[in-house]
Amino acid sequence: MKLLLIEDDAPLCEFLERILRLDGHQVVIACSGPAGLARLREGSFDALILDRMLPGLDGMELLRRLRSEGFTLPVLMLTALGTAQDKVDGLDAGADDYLTKPFDAAELRARVRALLRGRAGGYGDTLRVADVALDATTRTLQGPSGSCELSGREASLLEFLLRNANQILPRALILDRIWGSDSDVEEGNLNNYIFFVRRRLRQTGSCLQIQTVRGLGYRLCQC
Template sequence: MRILLIEDDRALCAALQPALTGAGYTVDTCHDGADGRELLCGGSYDVCILDRMLPGLDGLSLLRTARTKGCTTPVLMLTALSGINDRVDGLDAGADDYLGKPFDTRELLARLRALTRRPGTSAETAVHCGDVTLDAAQLTLTGPHASVGLTKRECDLLEALLRAPGQLQSRSALLARVWGPLAEVEDANLDCYIHFIRRRLNTVGSTVKIVTVRGSGYKAEAGL
């Protein structure tokens, strides 16, 4: 199960990471509001922990924008602003739960379990888009004519695109999603993997296209 942690306190992130991974989560960490918005809107996460006070873009604005764009990922807002008015503002902005700092890690994990148990919010390993099905658990792509195996990185990249068909995924968001927010990776690596997944789609006979938006990024378009 994949979790997005948007928190600018790096020491807190470092403290939370072992507890989250120990609970079975794969954790992507982001420390900036604008980057966090792009990752969250990518639609590839099962749950998000969101700090309210972030550089670049505050948590409330980030969440409002994500909900406006149709993002349904469950969000737990985590912040030192824990008064009743603050909690109401967070919930009205689209948060599913609200936990004030300081907190007990056991309570945080229990709240995450509650969020991912809700109907319609559990992770689905199968992603359907147009005439293809991507099984992220088995690393397989199935289309009208065949099924092929994928590498983990190919699968992660294709999943990010197929979960939000028609939605532009910026290069920076895709690099952070697939290689990690702090990875030192060149843009050319992304272009190579886009080539790989286009070839996989062609192999299975799919009409789904990965469209290049020059200077911005990529998006998946389901064929007719």
């Protein structure tokens, strides 16, 4: 899994990157609030580990901004502020979990695994974003004005887009995640399936649209 770590403490970053790689994660590091927000807007991540007290842009404000922009990736907030109210504030701002410093490495790894299980559908097979719900088991898409059944490839592509809503997803990344790194699929196939999924969203009356970002890839967002 690809994780974004936003933390300004360099020794802690090095430690966290080392222990997270033990579980096979790829870790991208940003050392300030603005840098972290830019990373989120530019790339695709499976989860975010976020320090609360950051230079340039406080972690709480960063979290509120990314949730207001429609980012749905799970967030684990790290902080030295450990009162009950601090935790409530962090969860209300949009965090999925809250871990107080200092913490045990094994606990952090377990918290991250729990976040990623939820993201992967481990606690339910229905993914809800904006005005649609995608049932991964039946491959059924439900929207404001109806429902439709998707093919396996359509469902995989739409699920990846939904889980990374409002993020620009490079074409190469989509091809790798949906068709596999060893596949010799042509890029024209991606164009076809983007067209198919756009049609499915229109069928259900959804406000979601797949935007083409010229020279980069695609982004799913609300119209």
